[in-house]
Amino acid sequence: MKLAIFDIDNTLIAGDSDLLWGEFLCEHNYVDSNIYASAHEAYYHDYLNGQLDINNFLEFQLRILKDNNMKILEKWRKDFFREKIKPIILPKAFTLINSHRDLGHELLIITATNRFLVEPIANEFGIKNLIACEPELNNGEFTGKLFGTPSYAEGKVTRLNEWLKNSHYKTEESWFYSDSHNDIPLLEVVNNPVAVNPDNFLRKKAKEMNWPVINLR
Numbered sequence: 001m002k003l004a005i006f007d008i009d010n011t012l013i014a015g016d017s018d019l020l021w022g023e024f025l026c027e028h029n030y031v032d033s034n035i036y037a038s039a040h041e042a043y044y045h046d047y048l049n050g051q052l053d054i055n056n057f058l059e060f061q062l063r064i065l066k067d068n069n070m071k072i073l074e075k076w077r078k079d080f081f082r083e084k085i086k087p088i089i090l091p092k093a094f095t096l097i098n099s100h101r102d103l104g105h106e107l108l109i110i111t112a113t114n115r116f117l118v119e120p121i122a123n124e125f126g127i128k129n130l131i132a133c134e135p136e137l138n139n140g141e142f143t144g145k146l147f148g149t150p151s152y153a154e155g156k157v158t159r160l161n162e163w164l165k166n167s168h169y170k171t172e173e174s175w176f177y178s179d180s181h182n183d184i185p186l187l188e189v190v191n192n193p194v195a196v197n198p199d200n201f202l203r204k205k206a207k208e209m210n211w212p213v214i215n216l217r
Helices: 017-027 033-048 054-066 070-088 091-102 115-124 154-167 181-187 200-209
Strands: 002-006 106-114 129-138 141-147 173-178 192-196
Touching: 002 091, 017 033, 017 054, 017 070, 017 106, 017 115, 033 054, 054 106, 054 129, 054 141, 070 115, 070 141, 091 106, 106 115, 106 154, 115 129, 129 154, 154 181, 173 181, 181 200, 192 200
Parallel strands: 002 106, 002 173, 106 129, 173 192
Antiparallel strands: 129 141
16 A cells, blocks of 8 residues: 655644634633633744644543533534635645645545544545544543554554554555644655745755655745
């Protein structure tokens, strides 16, 4: 099997879905914007600097899922996708994905964002294979806890290996497209690492390793 793997945030879309979700919640007064916005900005700053405590962030982020029932959350998610995500989906991302699809490659999205938020994005791109942080469910409602290993940094490698084992796939060749230095552990594992609109840390690494750098903007 030949496998093409894609990050989402600032790769297939021109923004960060976690950050935009926080903005959406504040703009609609679904949370106390004075408290929530500053906390979200601090986490995002840590992410950009490679210092994010992913478990602490997920505890913060999943609290809103725990505190609201599924029908309300699904309504919010639909509005969020329409208002914040749809306008920043990159047309060139479809072209890239379809170039792999046309060659018969298996397609996979892997992201550190939680599954509830990114499922509609994966669906928009027609990619059925999705590895994301998994919010725990109990009787159809979120508990506010995380299930399994967070798909962040080295955790993406762990989750990919679990997915390959459970799917009984063996990769002959693999690609991974990402913008973030946080994804260097997985970029170092695949046969064909590609930096997409990379941050400064990843751009430097790509130059050192002679990895291709592309622009989907």
